[in-house]
Amino acid sequence: MNDPMRQTENPHQNRQQWYAKQVLNSLMEAVAVTDSNLRFLYINPAFTKVTNYTWEDVFSGTFEGWTQVMKDAAHLAPSLNMAEGQWDGEVWLNRKGSGPVPVRLRARQIETTRGTAPQFIWTFQDITDHKNMEHNLHVRMERDPLTGLLNRSTFQRQLEHAAAKLANGTRSVGLLFLDIDRFKNINDSLGYQAGDEIMHLLARRLMLCQGPDDLIARMGGDEFALFLEREHEEALWSAIQHVLSVLKEPVHVQQQELFVTTSAGVTVCTPEHRDVTAWIELTDAAMYQAKDLGGDTCVVSGQDAHRVARDRMQLETKLRKALMNAEFVLYYQPQVSIASGKITGFEVLLRWMNPELGMVLPSAFIPLAEETGMIVAIGEWVLRTACCQLKTWLDKGLGPLRVAVNLSARQFQQDNLVDMVKAILTEVQLPAEYLELEITESAAMYNVQPALKTLQALRNLGVRISIDDFGTGYSSLSYLKKFPIQTLKIDQSFVRDIPGDSDGASIAKSVIMLAHGLKLNVIAEGVEWPEQFVFLKEHQCNECQGYYFGHPMPAHEAHRLLETQALSHFILPAGPH
Numbered sequence: 323m324n325d326p327m328r329q330t331e332n333p334h335q336n337r338q339q340w341y342a343k344q345v346l347n348s349l350m351e352a353v354a355v356t357d358s359n360l361r362f363l364y365i366n367p368a369f370t371k372v373t374n375y376t377w378e379d380v381f382s383g384t385f386e387g388w389t390q391v392m393k394d395a396a397h398l399a400p401s402l403n404m405a406e407g408q409w410d411g412e413v414w415l416n417r418k419g420s421g422p423v424p425v426r427l428r429a430r431q432i433e434t435t436r437g438t439a440p441q442f443i444w445t446f447q448d449i450t451d452h453k454n455m456e457h458n459l460h461v462r463m464e465r466d467p468l469t470g471l472l473n474r475s476t477f478q479r480q481l482e483h484a485a486a487k488l489a490n491g492t493r494s495v496g497l498l499f500l501d502i503d504r505f506k507n508i509n510d511s512l513g514y515q516a517g518d519e520i521m522h523l524l525a526r527r528l529m530l531c532q533g534p535d536d537l538i539a540r541m542g543g544d545e546f547a548l549f550l551e552r553e554h555e556e557a558l559w560s561a562i563q564h565v566l567s568v569l570k571e572p573v574h575v576q577q578q579e580l581f582v583t584t585s586a587g588v589t590v591c592t593p594e595h596r597d598v599t600a601w602i603e604l605t606d607a608a609m610y611q612a613k614d615l616g617g618d619t620c621v622v623s624g625q626d627a628h629r630v631a632r633d634r635m636q637l638e639t640k641l642r643k644a645l646m647n648a649e650f651v652l653y654y655q656p657q658v659s660i661a662s663g664k665i666t667g668f669e670v671l672l673r674w675m676n677p678e679l680g681m682v683l684p685s686a687f688i689p690l691a692e693e694t695g696m697i698v699a700i701g702e703w704v705l706r707t708a709c710c711q712l713k714t715w716l717d718k719g720l721g722p723l724r725v726a727v728n729l730s731a732r733q734f735q736q737d738n739l740v741d742m743v744k745a746i747l748t749e750v751q752l753p754a755e756y757l758e759l760e761i762t763e764s765a766a767m768y769n770v771q772p773a774l775k776t777l778q779a780l781r782n783l784g785v786r787i788s789i790d791d792f793g794t795g796y797s798s799l800s801y802l803k804k805f806p807i808q809t810l811k812i813d814q815s816f817v818r819d820i821p822g823d824s825d826g827a828s829i830a831k832s833v834i835m836l837a838h839g840l841k842l843n844v845i846a847e848g849v850e851w852p853e854q855f856v857f858l859k860e861h862q863c864n865e866c867q868g869y870y871f872g873h874p875m876p877a878h879e880a881h882r883l884l885e886t887q888a889l890s891h892f893i894l895p896a897g898p899h
C-alpha cells in the first residue's frame with residue numbers, strides 16, 4: 323500500500339521526495355490535500371499566504387472560508403463531480419480577516435489503492451489582478467478611454483436595446499448628434515492635449531445633463547451622440563435645448579478662453595418605427611446639414627435629410643476636382659470712396675463655375691470647403707490669382723488700388739498663413755500695402771492670443787487687415803483696440819434698412835463713430851440704394867460697396883470699369899433725395 327509519508331531506504335527516492343517538498347514550499351499556488359470528508363491533511367506555505375489561514379486553523383476546522391468555497395463550487399458545478407475525479411472553476415474565497423477574493427480552484431482525486439477512501443489535491447490561485455484586468459478590458463471595450471462615455475458600438479447596441487424596450491406612445495425619445503465645429507483647428511493651433519482637454523470638459527458637461535434612461539457616447543473624433551428619453555415631448559425639447567446651451571459656455575484650456583460651437587442634428591424618434599439604423603442615418607444627415615449651414619446650428623431631421631446627405635457627398639466629389647479642372651473664377655466688386663467717387667479697391671469674391679451645376683455662390687460651397695480642409699488650397703489659389711490681377715492693373719497705371727481677399731476661419735488658423743502670404747507677394751512682386759485681408763470677428767475672436775500674433779505678423783509684412791461683417795459677431799471693443807487692423811466693414815444687415823429702420827441706422831452711425839474714434843477706415847457693405855448712400859455720406863462713412871455701384875463682376879469688366887471710372891455719377895451731392 324502507498325503511504326505518502328513513509329521515508330524509504332532508497333536514496334534516489336528520498337532525494338525525489340525532498341525535491342517535491344521544496345517545490346511545494348516554493349509554489350505561488352496554494353495547495354491542499356483533503357480526505358473525502360474535506361478534512362485537511364496537508365497545506366503548503368502558499369495556502370496560508372492566499373487564505374490567511376494557518377495549518378492550526380484548517381486542522382482545527384475553523385477555516386470558514388473553506389465552507390464558502392465548497393458552497394460556491396457546489397453552486398457552480400452542482401455535481402462537484404468527484405466521481406470523475408476532477409473539478410475546475412472560479413469561486414470566491416473568504417480570506418481570514420478580509421473580504422472575499424476570486425480564486426481559480428482545481429480539484430484532483432489522488433490515485434489510491436482500492437478500498438481506501440479517496441483523497442483530493444486542491445490547488446488554488448488568487449486571480450484578483452487577472453479579474454481587474456479583465457474588468458478594465460471590458461470597460462475599455464465598451465467605453466471611450468478619453469471621456470469615459472460609451473463608445474460607438476456600445477451606444478448602438480444599447481440604443482437597440484432601449485428601442486426594443488420602448489412601449490408605444492408612453493415616452494418621448496430623441497436622438498441628438500453633435501459635432502464640434504472646426505475641431506481640427508483647435509488641435510492644429512493648440513495641440514492635441516488641449517483638444518483632448520476640451521473633449522473631456524464637454525463630455526463632463528454632457529454627463530451632467532444625463533437623465534436616468536439616457537445614453538451618451540463619444541462616437542469618435544469630435545462627435546457625440548445622445549439618446550434622450552423623457553416623459554413627454556416638451557420635456558424632450560427642453561432637454562435638447564439644455565444640452566445645446568451648456569455646450570455654448572466658454573471653455574478654459576491652457577489659460578485661454580475658447581468659444582466652441584457645434585453642429586447638431588436631432589431626430590424625434592417614434593416608438594412605432596423602431597428602426598434604429600434609420601434613426602441614426604436621419605440624425606447623421608441632419609447634423610451634416612447643420613455643418614453645411616456653416617455650423618453653430620441645430621437641424622431637426624425631416625423627410626429630405628437623406629437627400630441632403632447625398633447631395634452633400636456629390637458636391638464634395640465635384641468640389642475635390644474643381645481646383646484641378648480650373649473651375650474657380652474670381653469676381654471683383656468695387657469699393658468706392660464716398661468723398662471722391664473713385665474706386666479705391668475691389669473685394670475679391672469667389673465663384674465656382676461647374677459644368678453641371680452652373681455658377682455656384684460661396685455660401686453653397688465655402689462651409690464644405692472649410693469642413694474638408696479644401697479651403698486651404700482654394701484660398702491660396704484665390705490669393706495668388708487676386709494678387710496677380712491687381713499687379714497687372716497696377717502695371718497698366720490703373721492704381722492706386724487695393725484688393726481685398728476674404729480669409730475663412732480655417733485659413734486664418736493655418737500655421738503657415740503668414741509665410742504663404744509673404745511668398746505670394748514676393749512671387750507676384752506686389753507691395754504688401756495693396757493687399758487687404760478680410761477676416762470676420764468670429765475668426766479673430768475664436769482664439770484670441772494666436773490670432774493676435776498672426777495679425778501682428780501679417781501687419782509686419784505691411785498687409786492691411788479688415789474686419790468683415792462687423793457687428794454680427796462678438797464685437798468686443800477691447801479686442802478691437804488690440805487688433806492691428808485698418809478697416810471695419812459695417813455688415814450689410816445694418817445697411818439694408820437705412821435710413822428707414824432706426825435700429826439699423828443708429829448701429830451704422832455708431833460703427834462709423836467707433837471706427838473713426840479708433841482711426842480706422844470704415845466701409846459700408848451692401849449699399850443698394852441712393853438713400854443709403856446719402857445717409858452714409860452724411861455720417862462720414864469713408865467707403866461704400868454694394869449693388870448700387872456694381873455687382874461682383876469678372877476681371878475684364880472690372881478692368882473696363884477702372885479705365886472708365888464710370889461710377890462718379892453715382893456720387894450725388896449730400897442732401898435730401
Ligand code: C2E
Binds near residue numbers: 670684
Ligand atoms: P462677404 O465677404 O461679406 O462678401 C460680401 C457678400 O455680399 C458677397 O456675397 C457679395 O456678392 C454680397 N453683396 C455685395 N454687395 C451686395 C449688395 O448690395 N446687396 C446684397 N444683398 N449683397 C451684396 P458672395 O459673393 O455670395 O460671398 C458670400 C461670402 O462668401 C462672403 O461674404 C465671404 O465671407 C465668402 N467668400 C467669398 N469669396 C471668398 C473667398 O475667396 N474665400 C473665402 N474664404 N470666403 C469667401
Ligand code: MG
Binds near residue numbers: 728760
Ligand atoms: Mg468680405
Ligand code: MG
Binds near residue numbers: 790
Ligand atoms: Mg461682409
